[in-house]
Amino acid sequence: MNEAIHAIYQSVLEAEPWRSSMALISEYMGCTSTTIVVRPSSSTDLGYLVCHPTNGKEFETAYKTKWHLFDPFVNLPHERVVLISDVMTDRVWQDSSFFQDYLRFGMPADADHGMGVDMVTSAGTVSRLRLYRYPELPPFSQEDKRRLSMLVPHIKQALTLTAQMTRNEAVREIYEEGLDRLNIGVLVLDEHAQLLRANPVACHLLAAGDGLRLVGRELETCTPAETRELRRLLTDAGTVAAMSLSRPSGRRKMAAVVRRIPMVEESDGRCRPTHAIFLRDPDAQARPAQEIARQLFDFTPAEANFSIELVNGLSLDDAAVKLGIRRNTARAHLRAIFMKAGVTRQSELVRVLLNAVLGLEVARD
Numbered sequence: 001m002n003e004a005i006h007a008i009y010q011s012v013l014e015a016e017p018w019r020s021s022m023a024l025i026s027e028y029m030g031c032t033s034t035t036i037v038v039r040p041s042s043s044t045d046l047g048y049l050v051c052h053p054t055n056g057k058e059f060e061t062a063y064k065t066k067w068h069l070f071d072p073f074v075n076l077p078h079e080r081v082v083l084i085s086d087v088m089t090d091r092v093w094q095d096s097s098f099f100q101d102y103l104r105f106g107m108p109a110d111a112d113h114g115m116g117v118d119m120v121t122s123a124g125t126v127s128r129l130r131l132y133r134y135p136e137l138p139p140f141s142q143e144d145k146r147r148l149s150m151l152v153p154h155i156k157q158a159l160t161l162t163a164q165m166t167r168n169e170a171v172r173e174i175y176e177e178g179l180d181r182l183n184i185g186v187l188v189l190d191e192h193a194q195l196l197r198a199n200p201v202a203c204h205l206l207a208a209g210d211g212l213r214l215v216g217r218e219l220e221t222c223t224p225a226e227t228r229e230l231r232r233l234l235t236d237a238g239t240v241a242a243m244s245l246s247r248p249s250g251r252r253k254m255a256a257v258v259r260r261i262p263m264v265e266e267s268d269g270r271c272r273p274t275h276a277i278f279l280r281d282p283d284a285q286a287r288p289a290q291e292i293a294r295q296l297f298d299f300t301p302a303e304a305n306f307s308i309e310l311v312n313g314l315s316l317d318d319a320a321v322k323l324g325i326r327r328n329t330a331r332a333h334l335r336a337i338f339m340k341a342g343v344t345r346q347s348e349l350v351r352v353l354l355n356a357v358l359g360l361e362v363a364r365d
Contacts, residue, residue: 001150004028008154012161021158022052029131029148030138033107035060037128038159041068059106070098073130076118079152081145085111107132112139117152122160129155185279187219188261193234194218196273205279211245211254212279219277222248233258234275255280296356297340306333310346311353 004024011021018036026034034052041047046064051057063071072093073084084093090111093099103109109132116130131148133140176199179186185202189195194217198206206214213220221227223246233241239260244253257278290304299307302325309319320330334346343349 001028001147004151005154008151008158009161012158012165016050017162018050019052022050025151026052026131029144030133031131032109032134032137033132035063035128035130036155037130038162039125040128041065062102067098067102070096070102072096072098073114073116074118074128076116076128078118078120078126079156081115081117081148081152083112083140083145084109084114084116103132108135109133110135110139113137115140115144115148117148119152119156119159121156121163123163125159125163127159183281183284185281187277187279188273189219189234189275189277190272191274193231193275202279205254205281210249210251211247212256221245230256230258252282255282293353293356297337299337299340303333303337303340306330307337307341307349307353311350316346 004021004027007021007024011017011019014020018038022034022036025031035049037047037049039045039047039049041064047068049060049064051060072088076082076087084090088111093111093114094104099108113133113135114130115132116128119127119129121127129148129152131140176186180199180201183201185205186197186199187195187202187206188197195214205212209222211222213222219227219230221230226243226245229243233243240257242255242257245256246253259276259278261273261276290301290308293299293307294301294304297307305323306319306325309322310316314322316330316334317327320327323330325333337349338344341349341352343352
């Protein structure tokens with residue numbers, strides 16, 4: 001039992017939660033098949049479920065896309081382990097289209113060889129655990145129900161932990177994507193000033209090695225003096241500090257802001273984030289966001305393209321050359337853009353577009 005409980009909590013940290021724990025619960029309970037429906041299917045959401053054995057991917061897909069609508073072994077009393085035979089006769093169960101056209105081809109379990117429990121998570125989702133045995137095996141007993149009941153509180157807690165971690169990860173990805181689109185690199189360091197995490201912009205800057213590079217898991221600048229200064233900032237008691245980083249390429253210096261991350265009181269203090277370094281390349285170009293600019297200001301596609309080039313620092317003439325249009329056409333675009341954006345100067349236009357558009361482009365798969 002201890003091994004099954006450990007697997008339940010370990011599944012929270014796995015790339016595919018619940019896969020290994022379903023295998024161990026199957027072994028512990030002597031089941032042929034075990035399924036957890038973490039999030040039930042609906043008309044707008046296929047939901048999420050995991051089956052054991054793992055060769056049941058087609059079984060999972062078929063249930064999510066169709067057969068969940070015909071499953072009669074649902075809406076069980078919450079937190080109470082029951083057999084199929086506790087809620088319906090074997091005749092009703094085996095005559096159901098769910099059994100006849102779906103389950104019996106892979107798992108022809110009769111009403112005494114199927115067991116389940118519905119659990120309400122802290123968010124109000126009703127998750128389901130279903131266990132089946134082949135008919136030639138012993139039917140589930142009261143002892144089996146008792147043993148599964150002892151696992152239910154642990155499964156519920158693991159469901160809550162998994163949901164919380166998933167929400168935190170989703171929020172983190174949103175923030176990270178926002179910083180990427182603003183061309184801000186973020187490095188997260190531990191208490192030994194070693195790299196824990198870097199967003200894509202920071203990874204690109206480190207790979208280029210033009211101003212900052214990674215040696216092992218430690219950061220080095222391109223001059224000994226700046227490396228010493230960076231390390232001093234990382235050991236200083238101040239909350240926020242900044243410095244500029246020279247670049248061998250001759251490009252303008254890169255800005256680096258060092259921010260101390262306060263220790264969470266409950267943390268064990270080891271391998272934890274202690275500092276974040278925010279990097280900004282002054283020569284980085286704004287990401288194209290023509291579609292956002294077009295929608296916000298009712299620009300035509302040509303006007304949107306022209307406006308983004310102005311944001312990237314090009315003059316009217318340079319933007320015209322880059323886009324392959326005549327100067328008179330560029331001036332006509334500029335007048336229309338001024339009118340639609342409600343500005344009268346190019347510098348004001350750049351400010352408005354930077355505030356309204358930069359970083360808002362949504363990634364497309």
